[in-house]
Amino acid sequence: MKIIPVILSGGAGTRLWPVSRKAYPKPFMQLADGKTLAELTFDRAMGIATEGEVVTVTSRDYYFLCKDIYKKNPQCDLDKQTFLLEPTGRNTAPAIALAALNIQQQHGDEAIMVVMPSDHLIKDHQTFNATVQQAATLAADGHLTTFGIFPTAPETGYGYIKAGTKLNEQAAVIEQFVEKPSLEVAKSYLASGDYSWNSGMFAFQVGALLTAMQDTAADVLSASQACYAATDTSGTQIEFDLDQFMTLPDISIDYAVMERASKRAVVDSRFDWNDIGSWNAMASLSDSDEAGNRVEGKAITVDSQNCYIRAGDRLVATVGVSDLMVVDTTDAVLIAHKDKSQGVKDVVQFLKAKDHEAAVYHKTVHRPWGSYTILEDEDDCKVKRLVVKPGQVLSLQLHHKRSEHWTVVSGTAKVRVGDEEFMLEANHSVYIPVETLHRLENPTDEDIALIEVQCGSYFGEDDIERFEDIYGRIDDKQATS
Known part of the structure; x- marks a missing residue:
């Protein structure tokens, strides 16, 4: 029995704002131990x-984050990892259908596919692995x-x-799916x-999944098949065309298949499980003091x-307060009553x-080539x-509409300005005039750090005209540098 884990990695970045944001959602935020949920999910999948x-x-924006995270696992062979890159979010039914194809x-x-969202926290790997084997056995029988x-x-x-009729000591036929209940109904459950x-x-x-999908959600299946057939699937990085992908119905696997099959x-899963869906859930992972x-x-x-x-770089002090959540980042602070944690998403909607931009980006923005941190952002x-x-x-x-000055802080950069190429070492600078072709690369085996000063009348990212890009962003106005 061949088991292929399928990780769904992404998110809207709403419930754990301001740490989680659309450009850097929950799976990639660090927990108290310094690890991320995406890292822990991949470790679990490898098991x-x-x-x-x-x-x-995942998406192209998260692809490079995932790759960097996966490489931390000593058992990871990147040549065996397949990445299906969605150009936009389209819910779980089409994502799972494309993975199945x-x-x-x-x-x-x-083959058995085990679908795992990347934002769950599970620490009891032994029980989890045993439960997966139980589930895989049922799946192999067509369930x-x-x-x-x-x-x-x-x-x-x-x-x-x-649960309905028992299939064995740990599993049963599904009798009914039920939406989120009221408190009284939940107590009765x-x-x-x-x-x-x-x-x-x-x-x-x-x-079995594709057959069931033909019966319950033929539109999802046919659109997924057409999208997959129109895509170059020869490599391990498979990117779907936006126009073709937009024909896929926006529906969850529960509604499309599970509730109708x-x-x-x-x-019955007895391992510890936390989807960390609120700051209260995140708080439960930390030890409390006597108060x-x-x-x-x-x-x-x-x-x-x-x-x-949750303090960032600054010291946070509270005096004479109770039942509050205080989450501090470099550019935003959340203060909320602990009973109102689900209201954080309303802040993001506002x-x-x-x-x-605080709904999408942090001061530090991650890119395929590394990251940048905004130190100052003024009109001039x-x-x-x-x-x-x-x-x-x-x-x-x-x-x-802008010129740039680059000063290397550490490392050695290879720089092109106009038709000239040269090496730029630490403590050295270069000026890049308006309307001048330029590029920077790191030919070494260590990180390069540099300060970029932009001067001009406009600093929006749509003032980037690309001519060559190894990450496929020639027409992408949303990505920087």
């Missing part, structure tokens, strides 16, 4: 993959199988699954013992009780409506600190 093969459905192409109908999490509280933020939380994790035999099962305060980073609490504080200049990873190359480009 169940039959031959170290994992399929990741890829696995079918590579391994046939008998569309989901992982039902044993409920520990009357949670109103999750959907529920009602918990008391009955027949319900579990819907985890969003699945085990499918590829052929005839042969479906739920496995019930949970602190990450540099913080002082005076006469304060039951607060969660920022989006105002077209505020913009100052950034760039870090360029070994072997990476910024695009060959020019600007119509």
Whole structure:
């Protein structure tokens, strides 16, 4: 039985703002131990993959983040990792359908795909692995199988699954999917013992899934097949065309398939599970002091009780407050009552409506070649600190409305300005006039750090005209450098 994990990696960056944002959503934010959920999910996937093969459905923006994270796993062979790159978000049904078509192409109908969102935290790998084997066995018998999490509280933020006839000691036929209930209904579910939380994790035999999808969501399947057929799928980095991808219905796998299929099962999952869907959930991962305060980073609490504080670079102090969440980043601070944690997404919606960049970006923005941090942003200049990873190359480009000055802080850069190419070492600078072709690359095996000062009348990213780019961004006005 061949098991291929499928990781769904992305997110809107709304529920854990301001740390999680659209350009750097929850799977990539650091936990208290310094690791990310994406890293932990990949480690978990490698633990169940039959031959170290994992399929990741993500976007081009997150592709490079995923690759860098995956390389941290000593068992990872990047040549065995397949990345399906969505040009825009399109919900879980088309994502899973495209992954199934890829696995079918590579391994046939008998392969088992285990679908895993990248924003779940599971620490008990032994129980998780054993449960995956149970689910895979059911999937091999044609059951569309989901992982039902044993409920520990009357949670109103999750959907529920009602179990029917037992298939074995740990699994049952699915009788019903239930939407997020009221508190009273959730209490009745918990008391009955027949319900579990819907985890969003699945085990499918590829052929059985595609057959079921033909019966329950033929439009999703046909559109996915057409999109996949129109795509070059010969490599491990498979990028779908935007126009073709937009024909895919925007629907979840639950609505499209699981709620309508005839042969479906739920496995009673007793491993620890946390989808970290709010700051309250994040707070639960930290130890509390005698007053019930949970602190990450540099913080002082005076006469304060039951607060969660996540400090960034600055010292955070609270005096005489209780039941607050305080989350500090370089450009935004969230202060909320702990009972209102789900309201954070309303802040993000407000920022989006105002077209505020804090809904999407941090001061530090990650790019395929490395990252940049905005140090100053004024009407007459913009100052950034760039870090360029070994072997990476910024695009060959020019600007119509601004000049730039580059000063290397550390490392040695290869620079092109106009038709001239030269090496630029630490403490040396170069001036790039308006309307001048330029490029910077790192030919060394160490990071390069440099300061970029932009001067002119306009500093928007749509003032980048690209001529060459190794990351395929020639027509991308949203990516910088």
